[in-house]
Amino acid sequence: MGGGYSNVAPFYDKLSQLIYGKALIRSQVYLLPFIPANAHVLIVGGGTGWILEEISKIHPQGLTITYVEVAGKMLNLSCERDIAKNNVTFINNTVEDVKDLSAVDVIITSFLFDNFLPATVTRVFEHLHQLLKPGGIWLNTDFQLTGKWWQNMLLKSMLLFFRMLCGIESKQLPDMTMHFNHYNYTILSQKTFFGEFIKATAYQKKI
Numbered sequence: 001m002g003g004g005y006s007n008v009a010p011f012y013d014k015l016s017q018l019i020y021g022k023a024l025i026r027s028q029v030y031l032l033p034f035i036p037a038n039a040h041v042l043i044v045g046g047g048t049g050w051i052l053e054e055i056s057k058i059h060p061q062g063l064t065i066t067y068v069e070v071a072g073k074m075l076n077l078s079c080e081r082d083i084a085k086n087n088v089t090f091i092n093n094t095v096e097d098v099k100d101l102s103a104v105d106v107i108i109t110s111f112l113f114d115n116f117l118p119a120t121v122t123r124v125f126e127h128l129h130q131l132l133k134p135g136g137i138w139l140n141t142d143f144q145l146t147g148k149w150w151q152n153m154l155l156k157s158m159l160l161f162f163r164m165l166c167g168i169e170s171k172q173l174p175d176m177t178m179h180f181n182h183y184n185y186t187i188l189s190q191k192t193f194f195g196e197f198i199k200a201t202a203y204q205k206k207i
């Protein structure tokens, strides 16, 4: 089915809150204090864009934000968000195909990599790694399996649901720790949510 996440844009946030309550929001908001004032922030796959409003509550001005989202309907919703006095450039494309992005201080990827097959994970990760300045901050949130029986069941049903409705490729979770370790990222802070099923990590790139 074409359309990707545009197919679920009108009800994506309501559906995720039905399943996870506020955990998806709390896990991402937990990382936002790591954004320095006046930073250039790259948000990849920001969905309906609620994160723009949360960021703008902490930094009502001074940020330059590049917001890349491939689903047209998700991007349209994001454009309506209150960004206070920050400067946001919206780009409707897959991030790996946007070639003229300048280097950034902060990257935000939330529930992005778990959509991809391993080859795409590597391609997107390396593209973003090149865009992050030395010493830059990468805020990543994803699902993880820690051995609880219900996690695997929930993950499988979620991946199947989004494969049928949005055509996502992934059938299992990627090992993101391996990718961050490979480039010697330092963990500044990490916290789990929703019975350890969600992991939010603030990484710093090597200087």
Ligand SMILES: C[S@@+](CC[C@H](N)C(=O)[O-])C[C@H]1O[C@@H](n2cnc3c(N)ncnc32)[C@H](O)[C@@H]1O
Binding pocket: 004, 005, 006, 024, 044, 045, 046, 047, 048, 068, 069, 070, 071, 074, 093, 094, 095, 096, 109, 110, 111, 112, 115, 124
């Ligand atoms: C699971 S949703 C998460 C949305 C949001 N981050 C959140 O937590 O509410 C993944 C989002 O990433 C977008 N996306 C997927 N692949 C992408 C890519 N290669 N480049 C940019 N956006 C992408 C999808 O369109 C979708 O809106």
